[in-house]
Amino acid sequence: MRITLSIFAICLFIGCKTVKTSGLVTEKAMVVSARVEASEIGKEILAKGGNAFDAMAATGLALAVAYPYAGNIGGGGFMVYRLNNGEVGSLDYREKAPKLAHRDMYLDSLGNVIPDMSWYGATSTGVPGSIAGIFESHRRFGKLPIEAIIQPAISLAERGVVVTRKQEKTIETYQDKIVELSGVTTLFSGAYKEGDTIKYHALARTLRRILKHGPQEFYTGETARKLIDFIQSEGGFVTMEDLKDYTPKWRKTIIFNYKDLKVISMAPPSSGGVTLAQIMKMIERYPLDRYGHNSKRTIQVITEAERRAYADRNYYLGDPDFVSVPLRELLSSEYLEDRMRDFSFKAATPSHQVSHGNVTIVESDETTHYSIVDQYGNAVSVTTTINGAYGSKLYCDELGFFLNNEMDDFSAKPGVPNKFGLTGATANSIAPEKRMLSSMTPTIVEQNGELFMVVGTPGGSTIITSVLQTILNVYEFGMSMQEAVNAARFHHQWLPDIVKMEPKQFNRSLKRKLYKSGYEIDETSSKIIGKVDAILRLESGRLEAGADHRGDDAAAGF
Numbered sequence: 329m330r331i332t333l334s335i336f337a338i339c340l341f342i343g344c345k346t347v348k349t350s351g352l353v354t355e356k357a358m359v360v361s362a363r364v365e366a367s368e369i370g371k372e373i374l375a376k377g378g379n380a381f382d383a384m385a386a387t388g389l390a391l392a393v394a395y396p397y398a399g400n401i402g403g404g405g406f407m408v409y410r411l412n413n414g415e416v417g418s419l420d421y422r423e424k425a426p427k428l429a430h431r432d433m434y435l436d437s438l439g440n441v442i443p444d445m446s447w448y449g450a451t452s453t454g455v456p457g458s459i460a461g462i463f464e465s466h467r468r469f470g471k472l473p474i475e476a477i478i479q480p481a482i483s484l485a486e487r488g489v490v491v492t493r494k495q496e497k498t499i500e501t502y503q504d505k506i507v508e509l510s511g512v513t514t515l516f517s518g519a520y521k522e523g524d525t526i527k528y529h530a531l532a533r534t535l536r537r538i539l540k541h542g543p544q545e546f547y548t549g550e551t552a553r554k555l556i557d558f559i560q561s562e563g564g565f566v567t568m569e570d571l572k573d574y575t576p577k578w579r580k581t582i583i584f585n586y587k588d589l590k591v592i593s594m595a596p597p598s599s600g601g602v603t604l605a606q607i608m609k610m611i612e613r614y615p616l617d618r619y620g621h622n623s624k625r626t627i628q629v630i631t632e633a634e635r636r637a638y639a640d641r642n643y644y645l646g647d648p649d650f651v652s653v654p655l656r657e658l659l660s661s662e663y664l665e666d667r668m669r670d671f672s673f674k675a676a677t678p679s680h681q682v683s684h685g686n687v688t689i690v691e692s693d694e695t696t697h698y699s700i701v702d703q704y705g706n707a708v709s710v711t712t713t714i715n716g717a718y719g720s721k722l723y724c725d726e727l728g729f730f731l732n733n734e735m736d737d738f739s740a741k742p743g744v745p746n747k748f749g750l751t752g753a754t755a756n757s758i759a760p761e762k763r764m765l766s767s768m769t770p771t772i773v774e775q776n777g778e779l780f781m782v783v784g785t786p787g788g789s790t791i792i793t794s795v796l797q798t799i800l801n802v803y804e805f806g807m808s809m810q811e812a813v814n815a816a817r818f819h820h821q822w823l824p825d826i827v828k829m830e831p832k833q834f835n836r837s838l839k840r841k842l843y844k845s846g847y848e849i850d851e852t853s854s855k856i857i858g859k860v861d862a863i864l865r866l867e868s869g870r871l872e873a874g875a876d877h878r879g880d881d882a883a884a885g886f
């Protein structure tokens with residue numbers, strides 16, 4: 329009953345006629361991403377005999393075309409994989425700070441943060457990793473020739489992509505800034521309406537050169553030269569040396585158990601896996617299924633665990649190639665049990681009583697996630713980003729993509745608020761060639777040694793808590809994959825000390841009771857929390873999609 333009501337409420341909230349309670353169900357293979365064009369291209373690659381890694385590359389490139397809001401070749405990302413033999417691993421192709429970067433690069437002579445310098449334009453751009461990551465993943469695990477994988481994205485770019493109602497709105501929202509930075513003749517200066525088709529000829533040309541010459545085209549070839557000329561003419565810091573030296577990294581995943589689930593997620597420089605692990609281990613001993621979905625007790629337990637985990641996240645985590653992250657200690661059962669010792673259902677624990685109490689970080693909300701399971705039983709979970717919506721808002725018309733503004737994910741000045749009024753820690757301070765801390769949480773879950781779920785989402789600091797709730801919705805509250813994605817979400821990140829809730833999703837009496845127990849609720853700062861794209865392996869072995877209706881997300885499979 330409660331689930332039906334929340335689905336009804338979400339329907340009202342996003343203004344749709346019907347919200348499905350079951351996602352697409354397929355027999356063997358599935359791709360779920362932010363755009364139907366990208367999911368279809370991934371599916372076609374699988375249908376041609378390609379594997380999940382081939383589809384990872386094809387879907388990623390298709391998103392760069394169809395979803396310029398966050399899909400990219402100018403950004404970076406993380407992939408977590410699980411092979412059909414149970415082997416797991418992850419690829420880090422996160423952007424890096426340029427060699428010219430230094431701790432105080434966004435400070436003026438008085439030591440104050442220069443507004444917007446790490447947010448808009450070429451000064452905010454880190455060294456992109458997406459093309460290197462896609463090729464590295466394909467080199468190690470791909471089956472089909474790379475030409476077969478890149479060509480569909482080129483054809484899509486030439487054919488063009490139809491503007492959706494949501495895309496019309498986002499272009500409208502960000503257009504003034506895009507035009508201010510990129511010029512009045514930029515491709516994104518058009519008065520695009522729902523149903524219009526945008527053709528991406530420049531991106532098609534760039535992709536064709538990459539198809540012909542390989543990843544070195546992006547890192548040392550003509551594309552590299554054009555990119556660097558453009559970045560430097562716009563005052564940015566990335567050089568040819570930076571591009572030439574960029575390499576993605578295979579990293580060990582974060583693995584932990586939650587009851588009989590095994591959760592596999594991304595390690596630093598993403599905070600996703602560690603923070604998800606901390607929260608899930610802290611809540612494991614509470615009978616959430618008995619408390620009920622989004623009940624007061626469930627919200628309290630999750631909120632209190634989130635508060636404590638985010639306090640640690642913001643203090644301890646950074647690029648492990650530069651700072652030592654005390655992973656073993658942060659994930660030890662004794663430590664996490666101890667963290668929850670002062671929690672009581674009687675009242676909220678004020679965040680100022682939770683150490684480490686004077687630093688926090690937030691990343692922007694605009695990222696994109698896609699989940700893939702292939703017909704061979706391999707799974708990949710990929711989250712990729714240019715950070716802000718349309719990245720730095722600086723579009724390189726000659727090459728056909730937005731530059732990222734990932735440098736804003738560093739703390740420009742430890743202890744001083746960033747653009748969002750939030751402050752960061754020294755573990756994540758800027759250094760040449762360092763990777764900025766992320767919240768991206770591409771995750772794969774196993775049950776009894778079998779694949780159970782592939783899940784992830786955009787949403788900045790709310791990524792981790794959205795992934796958490798999606799897993800719990802299925803495992804603890806018995807929802808279908810699509811119901812789990814549809815369900816209303818809430819979020820707490822230690823500071824600010826508020827429970828963020830999707831508006832009009834939680835009833836008044838519940839909110840009143842939470843308020844009485846000391847929880848401040850904010851329904852205004854985010855209309856939606858995450859856009860989760862997930863795949864559940866059903867008991868029958870079939871696959872069910874959860875494609876988030878909060879975006880244009882869609883599943884395709886067979």
Ligand code: GLY
Pocket residue numbers: 691692695713714715716737765766767768788789
């Ligand atoms: N830029 C968003 C993230 O990395 O979490």
